[in-house]
Amino acid sequence: MIISAFAFTFMNVFVKALDSFSVYQIVFFRSLGTLFFTVPFLLKNQISLLGNKRGLLVLRSGFGLISMLLFFLSLKFITLGIAVSLRYIAPIFAAFFALILLKEKIKPIQWLFFAIAFSGVIVLKGLGAELNLKGVVFALVSALFAGLVYISIRKIGGKDHPVVVVNYFMVISAIIGGLLSINNWINPKGTEWLVLLSLGVFGYFAQLYMTKAMQLGETNQVAPLKYLEVIFTIILGLLWFEEIYTLWSLIGILLIIIGLTLNVFTKKKSLAL
Structure with a gap:
């Protein structure tokens, strides 16, 4: 899970570094890789x-594509750490969709943990640094569609191999990303080719090692480690892009991580029962 968090972090950093390219072209190369x-x-x-x-595979791919596009777009407006933190609100949306569409039950204590996490969002926007509203909206809507991705994967279940699910997502993303980037295509130069293609490499290994972690370890042991991505991203954002985080911003991010981590432990306990 730690390797996965590192891979996701570098993918996010490289996406932000490629600010001269359109998000459609970035999605194209990320998928192609x-x-x-x-x-x-x-x-x-x-x-x-x-x-x-x-x-369902096409539907999951559509949700994933919209989520990815909006997240990459949010990186053009807000800092890396805040964008990643807001994207991690996805489990809250997934829980709502599961309640409505899959008729799954949510324990009362989970609502409290969701409230803690969402209070972090309020702190970020209300008390943190002057955040670009457009960037915050992009990140939150990206999280909403990520929640729909979780539900569609649940519906697919074990009927399809995980790599088939990812492959569908990448094929559709590459086609649509490629078509939408034609009018604003920029020919990469020198190391830009390597950076663009590396997005897919980092994305693939991030997903691969996250899956392996979930298969090998207890959920309540390994799942919270994925939030290391937030910490790694903040550190690289400070060093690479000289991003600034206020105390309130860090408190907001911490509330999101605490709320979602406590929810992971609660879900694990309910599964054990």
């Missing part, structure tokens, strides 16, 4: 690229 891993894996293991739950 991952396809270099997913397609050979599926072909080697003779797994159908088309999958079984094709309608």
